[in-house]
Amino acid sequence: xxxxxxxxxxxxxxxxxxxxxxxxxxxxxxxxxxxxxxxxxxxxxxxxxxxxxxxxxxxxxxxxxxxxxxxxxxxxxxxxxxxxxxxxxxxxxxxxxxxxxxxxxxxxxxxxxxxxxxxxxxxxxxxxxxxxxxxxxxxxxxxxxxxxxxxxxxxxxxxxxxxxxxxxxxxxxxxxxxxxxxxxxxxxxxxxxxxxxxxxxxxxxxxxxxxxxxxxxxxxxxxxxxxxxxxxxxxxxxxxxxxxxxxxxxxxxxxxxxxxxxxxxxx
Amino acid sequence: xxxxxxxxxxxxxxxxxxxxxxxxxxxxxxxxxxxxxxxxxxxxxxxxxxxxxxxxxxxxxxxxxxxxxxxxxxxxxxxxxxxxxxxxxxxxxxxxxxxxxxxxxxxxxxxxxxxxxxxxxxxxxxxxxx
Numbered sequence: 283x284x285x286x287x288x289x290x291x292x293x294x295x296x297x298x299x300x301x302x303x304x305x306x307x308x309x310x311x312x313x314x315x316x317x318x319x320x321x322x323x324x325x326x327x328x329x330x331x332x333x334x335x336x337x338x339x340x341x342x343x344x345x346x347x348x349x350x351x352x353x354x355x356x357x358x359x360x361x362x363x364x365x366x367x368x369x370x371x372x373x374x375x376x377x378x379x380x381x382x383x384x385x386x387x388x389x390x391x392x393x394x395x396x397x398x399x400x401x402x403x404x405x406x407x408x409x410x411x412x413x414x415x416x417x418x419x420x421x422x423x424x425x426x427x428x429x430x431x432x433x434x435x436x437x438x439x440x441x442x443x444x445x446x447x448x449x450x451x452x453x454x455x456x457x458x459x460x461x462x463x464x465x466x467x468x469x470x471x472x473x474x475x476x477x478x479x480x481x482x483x484x485x486x487x488x489x490x491x492x493x494x495x496x497x498x499x500x501x502x503x504x505x506x507x508x509x510x511x512x513x514x515x516x517x518x519x520x521x522x523x524x525x526x527x528x529x530x531x532x533x534x535x536x537x538x539x540x541x542x543x544x545x546x547x548x549x
Numbered sequence: 550x551x552x553x554x555x556x557x558x559x560x561x562x563x564x565x566x567x568x569x570x571x572x573x574x575x576x577x578x579x580x581x582x583x584x585x586x587x588x589x590x591x592x593x594x595x596x597x598x599x600x601x602x603x604x605x606x607x608x609x610x611x612x613x614x615x616x617x618x619x620x621x622x623x624x625x626x627x628x629x630x631x632x633x634x635x636x637x638x639x640x641x642x643x644x645x646x647x648x649x650x651x652x653x654x655x656x657x658x659x660x661x662x663x664x665x666x667x668x669x670x671x672x673x674x675x676x677x678x679x
Contacts, residue, residue: 323598324629327617327637333624431622438619439670473672476641481669496624 332498336515338413338433339490340544341501342523342532343406347510351404354382358406360506361488363472366479368464377458379488380408380503388535400549406511408503409456409488410535410543411435420451426485433516433544434490444483453536454543457487516544582660585652593646597628597635611639611667640672648675 329335348354361367361380368377382404386393389405415435417426425441426448428434449457463482473479477493480486491501499505504513514521523546526532532546590596596603598610614637617623627634636642647653650673658665 322630323602325598326627326629327613327621327623328625328627328634329623330625330636333622427620429620429622436619440615440619475672475674478640478670478672481666492622496622 330496330498334495334498334500336432336521337517338515338544339411339495340514340516340523340546341408341490341504342512342526342546342548344510344512344526344530344548345400345403345405346548347508348403348406351382353508353510354404354406356506356508357503357511358382360502364474364477364491364502365489366464366468366473366477367486368462368467370462370467375461377460377464377486378456379458379486380406383407389533390536405547406503407454407456407535408545409435409490410454410541410545411488411490413542413544414540416451416453416541417448417457420447422447429492432495434492435487436489436492437484437486439478439480439484439486442484444485446485448485453539453541457485459483459485579660582656584654584657585649587647587649587653589648590646595631595633596646597626597633597642608665614639639667640674644674650675 358380362369365379367379370376383406385396385400385403385405388407411428411434413433415426415428418424418428418435421427422445423441423443425438425443427436427438429436444459446459449455449459460480460482464480468479491499491503494501500513501511504511512522512526514523516523518524526548527546530548532548534543534546537543598606603610614626618637624637625634626637644650650668
């Protein structure tokens with residue numbers, strides 16, 4: 283059958299009208315209708331009413347109150363327990379959120395005649411939650427980011443692709459990579475059921491207990507530290523941390539690098 | 550053209566083999582699974598949103614939840630129609646009611662052949678209750 287241009291246009295026109303009246307597009311229209319119906323439920327996403335807020339969270343560690351590693355062990359333990367941090371025997375696989383370091387490693391420099399107390403004192407070190415965090419600049423997926431509301435540097439494990447650029451960028455070695463599936467060493471009975479675990483192939487680090495701040499609790503290490511660690515808003519001149527900084531000489535790790543750490547050490 | 554019989558036999562054999570999966574599995578389609586509700590979920594009466602919404606859009610909802618919790622520090626979901634608020638947490642809120650992951654989540658997921666990786670990290674609290 284040979285079609286002339288005229289008959290072709292006729293058929294095309296009739297088909298277009300047919301489509302327009304809704305025979306063919308009905309499913310599409312239905313989809314619109316149902317999404318409108320869903321839109322009628324109003325929802326709001328808000329902060330919990332007990333949540334602690336600050337412009338920039340910071341920490342002041344009073345090393346004068348540390349006498350031996352025993353003072354710090356409960357601090358490390360509570361963090362490991364709460365955040366389901368696996369303990370690997372192989373040092374290369376170690377996962378660290380807060381741990382102890384010698385002064386000359388935490389604060390590298392020329393210390394020819396270091397005072398005896400400082401020389402043998404264990405320094406608790408953790409992520410510094412820098413004001414200008416190099417890890418966030420290095421991250422290609424924005425999996426690690428500084429939360430603008432309170433300055434905490436966080437990890438979004440859903441997005442982390444495990445490239446470890448952030449680990450290379452962090453001058454404090456505060457980040458650890460899960461080379462091994464943490465579930466291979468986490469005891470089922472030890473797992474804190476309220477906090478997620480991680481999987482093989484993501485980077486993790488201290489989160490300043492963001493999940494505790496959200497429900498009005500201070501970070502676990504602060505609570506367990508017996509007064510060694512103070513926590514508060516660095517931007518608020520009336521906060522506990524600012525008062526401590528005003529009346530005591532405190533140092534930051536590698537402040538010369540310009541990342542502006544939020545963790546201070548009174549020495 | 551003396552190969553007519555051979556060609557037709559060959560064609561018949563080919564079509565039979567080619568359509569084998571279709572007629573072999575005819576009438577054996579797995580029934581659409583019906584997720585089971587726990588007593589607690591039944592007692593609650595309503596989920597964070599309507600059942601139809603949850604059935605169709607729970608994955609988008611969970612996606613929004615994870616981004617707002619992780620990135621915006623907002624952890625409370627308020628449904629203004631019912632006036633109820635919920636902690637946006639898979640392990641602590643969803644699985645609290647739907648504590649039968651196998652009968653509630655996995656059934657449909659395996660039927661639809663989707664393999665969500667939530668449980669690689671998030672804890673299935675329903676496990677130790679048994």
